[in-house]
Amino acid sequence: MKVLAAMSGGVDSAVAAARAVEAGHDVVGVHLALSRMPGTLRTGSRGCCTIEDAMDARRAANLLGIPFYVWDLSERFKEDVVDDFIAEYAAGRTPNPCMRCNEKIKFAALLDKAVALGFDAVATGHYASLVDGARGRELHRASAWAKDQSYVLGVLTERQLAHCYFPLGDTPSKELIRAEAAERGLQVAQKPDSHDICFIPDGDTRGWLSGHVEREPGEILDESGEVVGRHDGAHGYTVGQRRGLQLGRPAPDGKPRYVLSIRPVSNQVVVGPRESLAISRIAGGRFSWAGEPGFDTGEAFDCEVQIRAHADPVPATARLAPILDEDRTEQHRADATHEVVVDIDRDRAEPLSGVAPGQTAVLYIGTRVLGQFTIDRALAAEPAAAE
Incomplete structure (x- = not known):
C-alpha cells in the first residue's frame, strides 16, 4: 500500500x-x-x-x-x-x-x-x-x-x-x-506534547481575539432580564465562565454567578446560578456521519454523546429532525434545515454542564463513532422529581 x-x-x-x-x-x-x-x-x-x-x-x-x-x-x-x-x-x-x-x-x-x-x-x-x-x-x-x-x-x-x-x-x-x-x-x-490552540501558543485566547474581533461594550443581564453589569466585548466570555465577570451587584442569595448564554444580535451576556448550567437537551446542525449508520436516523435511537475531547460519554437518545421555526435561535445558520436533537437519559446520567453553542457533540454507539454535529442550542434540565 x-x-x-x-x-x-x-x-x-x-x-x-x-x-x-x-x-x-x-x-x-x-x-x-x-x-x-x-x-x-x-x-x-x-x-x-x-x-x-x-x-x-x-x-x-x-x-x-x-x-x-x-x-x-x-x-x-x-x-x-x-x-x-x-x-x-x-x-x-x-x-x-x-x-x-x-x-x-x-x-x-x-x-x-x-x-x-x-x-x-x-x-x-x-x-x-x-x-x-x-x-x-x-x-x-x-x-x-x-x-x-x-x-x-x-x-x-x-x-x-x-x-x-x-x-x-x-x-x-x-x-x-x-x-x-x-x-x-x-x-x-x-518531546512534550503540544497543547493549547496552535495559532495562539501563549494560551491567551481572549487577548488574541481582542486583536481580531472588534470590541463592542454591552449589557450583562440576569435570568430575569435585569442589568447587573457591563462587558467590553461579548466575545471575551464563554458559557460556564465564573471569573472576570465584574458584575455591578451581587446575586440576591450571595452565590456566584456564571455565564449562561451569549446573545450576539443584542450583544448581551446572560448570567445566573450554577444550577442553570445544567442541560438536558442539545441540538445543532453542521452534522456528518462517520460511515453508513445502518438505520433510520430520523427515528430516535440510543447512543452516547460526548461534548469535549476529554469528557466522559453520556447515555442519550438522538434523532435527525427538521428545524422548527419556534426552535430556531440566533445560533442557527440561516441555511440550516435539519438538526440532530439529543436528549440526555436522566435515568442513567446527570445533565450536561456548561454547554456552549459552537461546541462539537460526537455520537457513539458502543465504541463506534456514529457522527457529529455543532451545537446550536441547549435546553436547561428540569429539576429531578423528588422520590
Whole structure:
C-alpha cells in the first residue's frame, strides 16, 4: 500500500510512520506548514506547526529512510480554521479549531491531494481504530480510552475513512510509544506534547481575539432580564465562565454567578446560578456521519454523546429532525434545515454542564463513532422529581 505519513514533528506521528514502514508499505513523509509565521519557534509544549516541528519531522523521516516533503497549506489553514475561529467567536459561539483542522485540512485538503497523487492512505499518529464492517469502514475508539482521540476525528466521513490509516490505535499507552520511539532512535521520544490552540501558543485566547474581533461594550443581564453589569466585548466570555465577570451587584442569595448564554444580535451576556448550567437537551446542525449508520436516523435511537475531547460519554437518545421555526435561535445558520436533537437519559446520567453553542457533540454507539454535529442550542434540565 502506498502511504502518505503526516508527520507533525511529534512522537506519535513519527512512530506511526515507523510502523507503516515496518509493515512493508511504500511510505512518504509530509509535514504541513500551517503557520503564517514560518520562523516561529515552539515554547515548551505550547503550540505546534513551528519550524522546530518541521525540522523534527525531517530528522525522523531521514532516520526512517523515507522521502520527505513540506506542503504549504498556510493559506487554506487561515481561511478554513483561523478565519472560521474568528467568525464563530464574533457570532457568540465557542468553536473547536482542532475539529475544523481535522475536517478541512488534515482529512480534506491533505487527503484529497494524497489521493490525487496516487496514495492509498494517509497515516497519522491519532489514537483511534478502524474496523471494516458490513456496511463499510467504521471509526472506533482506541484500545486505551485514556488516550483515545476518536472525538476529534468525529468529523470524518465515510469517503475519508476509506483512506485513513491509524497505526497507533491498538497501543495501550503513550509511555509505550515513547519507549518505542527511543528504541528506534527517534530524537522526539521525550518531546512534550503540544497543547493549547496552535495559532495562539501563549494560551491567551481572549487577548488574541481582542486583536481580531472588534470590541463592542454591552449589557450583562440576569435570568430575569435585569442589568447587573457591563462587558467590553461579548466575545471575551464563554458559557460556564465564573471569573472576570465584574458584575455591578451581587446575586440576591450571595452565590456566584456564571455565564449562561451569549446573545450576539443584542450583544448581551446572560448570567445566573450554577444550577442553570445544567442541560438536558442539545441540538445543532453542521452534522456528518462517520460511515453508513445502518438505520433510520430520523427515528430516535440510543447512543452516547460526548461534548469535549476529554469528557466522559453520556447515555442519550438522538434523532435527525427538521428545524422548527419556534426552535430556531440566533445560533442557527440561516441555511440550516435539519438538526440532530439529543436528549440526555436522566435515568442513567446527570445533565450536561456548561454547554456552549459552537461546541462539537460526537455520537457513539458502543465504541463506534456514529457522527457529529455543532451545537446550536441547549435546553436547561428540569429539576429531578423528588422520590
